[in-house]
Amino acid sequence: MEVTESRIGSATTLKIVGRVDSSVAKALEQKVLDVASRDGHIVVDLGGMHYVSSAGLRSFIILAKNARAKNQTIALAGMSDEVGEIFEISGLLELFQIYDSVEAAVAALPR
Amino acid sequence: MTDISASLRRSLTPAESRPRSTLTWLWLNLAVLAAYSVAGLVVVLFGIGPAKISPIYPPSGIAVAATFVFGARILPAVFAGQFLNGFPLLDDPHTTVANYILTNTGTGVGSILEALIALAMLRHFARAWHPFDRSRDVVIFLLGSSLAAAFVCGAIGTFSLWANGFVPNAEVRITFITFFLADAAGIAVFGALALAWYREPWPDRRTVVTSVVVLTVVLAIAGLEIWSHYPVDYFFLPLLLWAGFRSGPRGVTLASAAITVVVVLATTHGVGSFVGKTDNESILLLEGFMAVITFTGLLTVAVRAQQKQAETALARHNRVLERRVSDRTAEIAEKNRLLQQKQERIDDDLKTAQLLQASILPTDFSSYANTGIAASMKPALEVSGDFYDVFPIDGDRLGLVVADVSGKGVAAAFFMAVTRTMLRGVALSGLRPADCIDHVNDSLYRENPIEMFVTAIYAELHEESGVVTLVNAGHCEPIIMRADGSAALLRRSGNPPLGVMEHKTFVELSFTLGEGEMLFLYTDGITEAFDRDGGLFHVKRLLEITQQSAARSPHELMLAVIGGVETFSAGTLQADDITCLVIRRNARSGA
Incomplete structure (x- = not known):
């Protein structure tokens, strides 16, 4: 797994590439908490994430819970069908705004 | 004015200002007078040539040393001693009572001034009463207390002799030089000797040797010189240095005094390196030699003393440093001890928590006759965020729970206990599984200060019919093992x-567990265990093991899975x- 961080306007973009399972969940969680501690909305680019395990999902739940406490919007962009299904059956889609691409997510973010 | 007189008083303060009684004063003066006079008589021995001019005048050394030690109160003895030492004038045919008294009063005053100047020089510039500890003090002693002081005395003394007709005009210059240098040598050699031995009067074995x-x-060496008539005076130099290195000021002053006496006596007998073409030349050569050995000797012991002081200071610093290090070490040891105590207390607390946690997990399932049950929980740390639960809801129904609290450690364990108690409480009230979970979800959402969450499966097994009603709240997909030996995941x-x-409506599923069929509930500690290369155990391996163990007992299946992981x-x-x-629904016996 690789995570790269960048900024588009006032939003922070996290690009996650690779598989997210228990071996990397801790690192992702740290990164996610770090990003969530800052202001501005968060767009997570999942175009390169081809698998997420239940331990990986925990990082996303932590991100969502922390963001909600601060009224931040979390957008997930470009997730594959498989990953989308994992989120769906885990009941987590509701926690996030889902977009096809990062561009669409950024355009839709509240100003 | 006050400043100058205060400064002068400070400069003239001797080493000893006590005792101050009149009787002691008298004794001190008598003692100094005696020493002065005896030393003065010795001059007769040192006299060179028919005029018996001495190249060294020991009484000036005694006067200066006594003044350094006792101060101005012994000056009467210096004056009297110098006055009395003028006795050779009695031989002079011009001597009258008047010029005898005038001349000796003049030289006496000169000696007093000499002693005072010598004291003031050392006290003022070196702030010491002896020149043995610092090389700088040696220079001050030789230039100020010896040469400068003797210059003044020589000038006054020569003037007194000349003014009273004892020295003709032609001899004024040479008389002054001899007078001046003899006094300077007396101070440098015998003054230093007296001071060194006054400072450390009791000789130890080493000094005696x-x-x-x-x-x-x-x-x-003197004997060798007299016997061989070779000028071997340079042999004295190593002896001088050896004495200085071995016994410090006492050794070196004794050596230079002894060498001086021997060399002067040899020269008076026309032996040695310092016999010049004229008597005056001999005297000047001797003065030069005495200057060299005194300077060399005193400088040697001063440098050695400074070196010793530096060594002592270094040793003291080292001791201080060592003490500090040992203090710091003790401090750290104490902190470590406290830390260890604290750690032990935490360990004890964790052990207690572990026991407490283990005690709320049911382990004895023997009372469930219609249902085979096996369960295990193995924490990664001391305490766990996972739990399982099995409890009868009423005569027909069993409550089954497997849950996993986010995070690990004490916070997770605490949240686990809260969740377990809440869920069991709600379940026992008889609500449908989905309603129970709705209720628990809202409670956990509201009373959750640290943003924790729980994935859980709550299932209700109707033992009679085998109907299972199950709610999967974000948890791993359970495995159902059918009678035909297949094992399948129950989709979320x-x-x-x-x-x-909050306010989430949870969806429940129902299925029927046939006789002998099993339900396998687990946490992601199994499917997400990884091997040394970082590979995941994965649900696929879990399915393989469960399929292979389909015919076994719940306990055997559990051991197979745990062993596999x-x-x-x-x-x-x-x-x-x-x-x-x-969970296995047992075959109905006798039904």
Whole structure:
């Protein structure tokens, strides 16, 4: 797994590439908490994430819970069908705004 | 004015200002007078040539040393001694009572001034009463207390002799030079000797040996010189340095005094390196030699003293440093001890928590006759965030729970206990599983200060019919093992974990467990265990093991799974809590 961080306007973009399972969940969680501690909305680019395990999902739940406490919007962009299904059956889609691409997510973010 | 007189008083303060009684004063003066007079008589021995001019005048050394030690109160003895030492004038045909008294009063005053100047120079510039500790003090002693002081005395003395007609005009210059240099040499050699031995009066064994060796060798060298008539005076130099290194100021002053006496006596007898073409030349050569050995000797001991002081200071600093290090070490040891105590207390607390946690997990399932049950929970740390639960709801129904609290450690364990108690409480009230979970979810969402959440499966087994009603709140997919030996995952139904979203309506599923069929509930500590290369155990391996163990008892299945995980992740640290709960609907006996 690789995570790269960048900024588009006032939003922070996290690009996650690779598989997210228990071996990397801790690192992702740290990164996610770090990003969530800052202001501005968060767009997570999942175009390169081809698998997420239940331990990986925990990082996303932590991100969502922390963001909600601060009224931040979390957008997930470009997730594959498989990953989308994992989120769906885990009941987590509701926690996030889902977009096809990062561009669409950024355009839709509240100003 | 006050400043100058205060400064002068400070400059003239001797080493000893006590005792101050009149009787002591008298005794001190008598003693100094006696020493002065005896030393003065010795001059007769040192006299060179028919005029018996001495190249060294020891009484000036005695006067200066006495003044350094006792101060101005012994000046009467200096004056009297110098006055009395003028007795050779009695031989002079011009001597009258008047010029005798005038001349000796003049030289006496000169001696007093000499002693005072010598004291003031050392006190003022070196702030010491002896020149043995610093090389700078040696220079001050030789230039100020010896040469400058003797210059003044020589000038006054020569003037007194000339004014009273004892020195003709032609001899004024040479008389002054001889007078001046003899006094300077007397101070440098005998003054230093007296001071060194006054400072450390009690000779130790080492000093006694040095003294004996010095005197013997000096006599031996002198004897060699007299016997061989070769100028071997340079032999004295190593002896001088040896005495200085071995016994400090006492050794070196004794050596230079002994060498001086021997060399002067030899020269008076026309032997040695310092016999010049004229008497005056001899005297000047001797003065030069005395200047060299005194300077060399005193400088040697001063440098040695400074070196010793530096060594002592270094040793003291080292001791201070060592003490500080040992203090600091003790401090650290104490802190470590406290830390260890604290750690032990935490360990004890954790052990208690572990016991407490283990005690709320049911382990004895023998009372469930119609249902075979096996369960295990293996924490990654001391305490766990996983738990399972099995409890009868009423005569027909069993409540079954497997749950996993986010995070690990004490916070997770505490949240686990809260969740377990809440869920069991709600379940026993008889609500449908989905309603129970709705209720628990809202409670956990509201009473959750640290944003924790729980994935959980709550299932209700109707023992009679085998109908299972199950709610999966974001948890791993359970495995159903059918009678035909197949094992399949029970898909999730889109419920989130507990404590993530409020007012959520959870979806429940129902299925029937046939006789002999099993339900395998677990946490992701199993499917997400990894091996040494970072590979995941994965649900696929879990399905394989369960399929292979379909015909076995719940307990055997559980052991097979746990054993499989342990073999897979051998050599790695257990990353997460590992929990499983196996349920088998037993065959109906006699029904």
